[in-house]
Structures are given as structure tokens and as C-alpha cells.
Amino acid sequence: MRDFFKSFRFKIFIAFLAFLIGIMIYAVTKGGYAVSGASFINTVTQPFKKVSNNIAIKVETRLDKMSNADDYYNENQRLKKQISELNKQLTAYEDTKNQLEELRKFIGIKEKNKDFILSKPCNVTGYIANDPFMSFTIDKGSDDEIKPYCPVVTGDGLIGITIDVSAHSSTVRTLLSPDLSIAAVTSSSDNAGIIEGSIEQAVAGKTMLKLVPKENSLKNGDLLVTTSTSGLFPKGYSIGTVESISLDTTGLSYSAVIQPSAKIDRLSSVMVITDFNGKDNSYEN
Amino acid sequence: MRIKSSKEKRILVIKTSIRWFLYLFITLLCFLIMNSGTKLHPILLIPVAICMSTQSDELQAAFIGAFCGFLIDIACGKLFGYNAVILAIFCTAISLLYKYLLRQRFINTFLVIAAVSFLQGFLDFKFYYDIWGYSNVGIIFRKYTIPVCFMTLASSIVIYPLFKLINHLLMPKQHLSIEEAIKNYEE
Numbered sequence: 001m002r003d004f005f006k007s008f009r010f011k012i013f014i015a016f017l018a019f020l021i022g023i024m025i026y027a028v029t030k031g032g033y034a035v036s037g038a039s040f041i042n043t044v045t046q047p048f049k050k051v052s053n054n055i056a057i058k059v060e061t062r063l064d065k066m067s068n069a070d071d072y073y074n075e076n077q078r079l080k081k082q083i084s085e086l087n088k089q090l091t092a093y094e095d096t097k098n099q100l101e102e103l104r105k106f107i108g109i110k111e112k113n114k115d116f117i118l119s120k121p122c123n124v125t126g127y128i129a130n131d132p133f134m135s136f137t138i139d140k141g142s143d144d145e146i147k148p149y150c151p152v153v154t155g156d157g158l159i160g161i162t163i164d165v166s167a168h169s170s171t172v173r174t175l176l177s178p179d180l181s182i183a184a185v186t187s188s189s190d191n192a193g194i195i196e197g198s199i200e201q202a203v204a205g206k207t208m209l210k211l212v213p214k215e216n217s218l219k220n221g222d223l224l225v226t227t228s229t230s231g232l233f234p235k236g237y238s239i240g241t242v243e244s245i246s247l248d249t250t251g252l253s254y255s256a257v258i259q260p261s262a263k264i265d266r267l268s269s270v271m272v273i274t275d276f277n278g279k280d281n282s283y284e285n
Numbered sequence: 286m287r288i289k290s291s292k293e294k295r296i297l298v299i300k301t302s303i304r305w306f307l308y309l310f311i312t313l314l315c316f317l318i319m320n321s322g323t324k325l326h327p328i329l330l331i332p333v334a335i336c337m338s339t340q341s342d343e344l345q346a347a348f349i350g351a352f353c354g355f356l357i358d359i360a361c362g363k364l365f366g367y368n369a370v371i372l373a374i375f376c377t378a379i380s381l382l383y384k385y386l387l388r389q390r391f392i393n394t395f396l397v398i399a400a401v402s403f404l405q406g407f408l409d410f411k412f413y414y415d416i417w418g419y420s421n422v423g424i425i426f427r428k429y430t431i432p433v434c435f436m437t438l439a440s441s442i443v444i445y446p447l448f449k450l451i452n453h454l455l456m457p458k459q460h461l462s463i464e465e466a467i468k469n470y471e472e
Contacts (some may be wrong), residue, residue, distance in 0.1 A: 004381060013347050013377055020373055022353055024366030038365045049320045054320030126320040130423055130433050135362055171362055178419050200421045203428060265323050276289035
């Protein structure tokens with residue numbers, strides 16, 4: 001083995017390692033854009049990923065139904081109660097909403113928010129393997145005017161932001177991630193805080209509202225929406241509902257567990273808001 | 286030692302081409318499986334890279350490691366090149382180990398895969414979660430890193446025999462060409 005370390009082959013190996021480290025450093029300096037090698041592989045493998053992901057989702061859904069039948073039954077009962085309550089309050093709205101299909105929801109986004117410039121509907125090509133924060137890739141990229149740090153939404157609510165954008169695909173960091181902070185307020189009152197994921201809640205598909213002042217009127221079931229203070233997100237877009245509230249470990253503020261409005265672990269298509277009133281474009285540079 | 290005829294040489298080229306095509310096919314298939322679904326996945330490309338490296342020389346192993354590493358980076362959403370560097374080093378070391386110390390046995394490969402998958406998982410946990418100071422980071426180690434390591438290890442039970450079969454059918458035996466035989470004889 002000592003011969004190997006003295007050989008020309010070892011020098012080639014060291015040069016190759018240096019080349020790989022160079023690629024890694026180059027990837028760091030790309031500032032949110034994927035390097036061309038990754039971009040090429042993503043483009044070539046995209047159709048195969050779509051097919052295999054569709055198959056896997058179907059298999060998983062079937063297995064899920066079989067193995068979690070009791071949970072689904074309980075969840076179904078709970079949701080039925082919730083639906084009946086909501087129906088009393090919002091019958092007309094719910095009737096209309098139930099008739100809308102996925103694409104109609106996206107049209108609704110545009111109708112509600114005239115200032116939004118939306119991308120074409122993006123298909124979710126796959127979730128990042130073993131990511132506790134459910135990051136995923138979509139089949140649209142910089143060729144479709146998508147840039148890094150654009151908000152990603154469905155008709156139900158905010159999903160996250162784009163990162164690592166290549167020509168024909170982008171990665172989406174979801175609001176379950178602790179690396180994404182979103183200023184949020186309740187829709188009914190002015191209780192403000194920061195939405196930021198935590199490992200503990202991400203495992204359960206939930207996120208956290210942190211740094212809520214001690215004097216607040218926050219209560220379970222409150223709907224949280226975005227504010228436009230950061231310039232990253234449009235104002236008034238639904239994020240999720242408050243599930244439980246507790247005092248922070250510091251004792252200086254409250255935090256709350258938030259159930260996202262959109263079901264992040266079962267997405268098939270999303271939309272990217274490429275521009276809106278009040279957007280701070282400095283994030284993209 | 287038997288001397289190869291030109292017909293055998295042609296067969297050797299064809300067999301080697303088919304062998305590398307199958308290697309590539311399995312690699313890309315594993316990459317697609319890793320990209321599918323929402324549940325935890327084994328890092329299938331680790332046993333694949335190791336099984337290929339045990340049969341390759343050092344530089345081939347480095348390239349195999351780098352290629353599989355790049356694919357892992359894409360599938361797992363890591364910094365492009367991060368796993369490529371790690372696997373290039375591991376695969377070269379494994380190639381040297383098999384050249385000088387270890388024999389082609391399942392138990393050896395199994396232990397090597399266990400060591401590599403645990404080290405890769407540990408480095409991943411350290412660099413992507415632990416050093417950033419997230420609270421309750423132990424959950425990631427318990428619920429993601431460790432299960433993925435075990436799943437990767439379990440996957441080697443399927444992947445190793447697959448490569449063993451391919452190598453058994455298509456790997457060239459220790460033959461010499463006529464020129465090499467004459468050269469050896471003269472020396």
C-alpha cells in the first residue's frame with residue numbers, strides 16, 4: 001500500500017480530490033443557483049424522477065391507508081366535526097371552494113392578488129431524500145422566470161421559498177425548516193411573531209410561531225398570515241392555524257405550534273410568486 | 286496461465302462494456318429510487334459505490350465514489366460536491382483495502398458498508414444539523430440518521446448479491462495477452 005502513496009496514481013488522486021473540492025467551493029459561491037453539472041443531471045433525470053415518484057407516492061398512499069387505518073378513522077371523525085362547524089360559519093364559501101379544482105385555486109390566487117406575478121403551475125418532481133423539513137424539487141426553474149427566494153404557494157396557503165434554482169428545476173425550502181423565518185400576524189387581531197420551523201415540530205409536519213410578546217390575545221384556531229415587512233413574502237397570505245400556545249423556555253415571550261394551511265408532505269403541484277407589490281429584489285442578487 | 290486469443294479479447298471487451306453498462310444502470314436506478322416518495326430512504330448509492338470499488342483500481346474507485354457522491358448530493362439536497370469528496374476518499378481507501386488486505390467476502394463488504402454509511406451519516410448530521418445549534422437536534426440523529434444507516438446496511442443484502450452475480454458472469458478472469466505472456470517469459 002505504501003507504493004500507492006509514492007506513485008503517480010496517488011498524485012492524480014490528490015489532483016482529482018482538489019478538483020472536487022474546487023467544485024464544492026464553486027457551488028458555495030453560486031448564491032442560490034445550482035451548478036451546471038447538477039443542473040444537467042436534474043434536467044436529464046427529471047422525466048424519470050416524475051414517473052418513479054408518482055409510482056412511489058401511489059404505493060406509499062396505499063400502504064399508508066392500510067397501516068394507519070385507525071388513525072385515519074380518528075382523524076376523519078375529528079375533521080368531520082371541524083367541517084360541520086366551519087360549514088355553519090362559511091357555508092357559501094365552502095360550497096364554492098369544494099367545487100374548485102387545483103388549477104382553479106391557482107386562478108383564485110391571481111384574482112385575489114392582482115399584484116402577484118405567478119409562474120405556471122409547477123409539478124413537484126420529488127421530495128429531497130431523508131430531509132426532516134420536507135424540502136422538495138419542482139419542474140420549473142430560471143427559464144420560467146423563477147429566481148432564488150421567491151415565495152411558493154398553493155391555493156391553501158404558503159409553502160416556502162425557492163432555493164437552488166437551475167434552468168428547469170428548483171428546490172423549495174418549506175416553512176417547516178428552521179432556516180426559514182417568516183414574519184406573521186393573526187388575521188383577526190395584531191398578534192405578531194416569527195414563523196420558524198423546529199426539528200421537534202417538523203417531524204410532526206408542523207411549524208412554530210416564536211417571539212410572540214407576553215401581552216397578546218393569541219388563541220387556538222387563530223389564522224396566521226404573512227406580513228410584507230421582510231420584502232420576501234406578500235402581505236396577507238395564509239400560513240396556518242394556531243394549535244397550541246406556551247411560554248418560551250426563556251419566559252420572555254410566547255411561542256405557538258402552527259398547523260400549516262397546506263399539507264406539505266403530500267404536494268403534487270404548487271405555484272411560485274415571482275413578483276408582487278413591495279418585493280425586495282435585493283435577496284435575489 | 287492461459288493465453289488469450291483475439292476472439293477471447295473481443296468477448297472480454299463486450300463483457301466489460303456490458304458490465305459497466307449494468308453498473309451504470311443500477312446506479313441510476315438507485316438514484317431514481319432515492320428521489321421517489323416522501324418516506325425515509327436508504328442511501329442506496331453507498332453500497333453501490335462500495336461494491337463497484339471493491340473490484341476496481343484506486344483511480345477508478347475515486348471516480349466511482351465521486352460520481353455516486355454527486356448523485357447523492359442531488360438526491361439529498363446537499364452542497365454539490367460534498368458527498369463526492371467524502372465518497373471519493375472512502376472508495377479509494379476501500380479499493381486499496383481490497384487490493385492489499387481484504388478478500389471478496391460478503392461479511393467484509395457488509396462491515397465496510399456499515400462503517401462508511403455510519404461515517405457518512407455522522408458527518409452529514411454534524412455538518413448539516415449539529416453545528417448549526419438547532420434545538421432538539423438529537424431527534425434528527427435518532428429518527429433520521431440512525432434509521433437511514435440501518436436501512437442502507439440492510440439494502441446491501443440485496444445490492445451485494447446483484448454485483449456478485451454481475452461480476453461472476455462478466456468479470457474478466459486473470460488472463461494474459463500473448464504479448465504480456467512473452468514479455469513475462471522474457472523477464
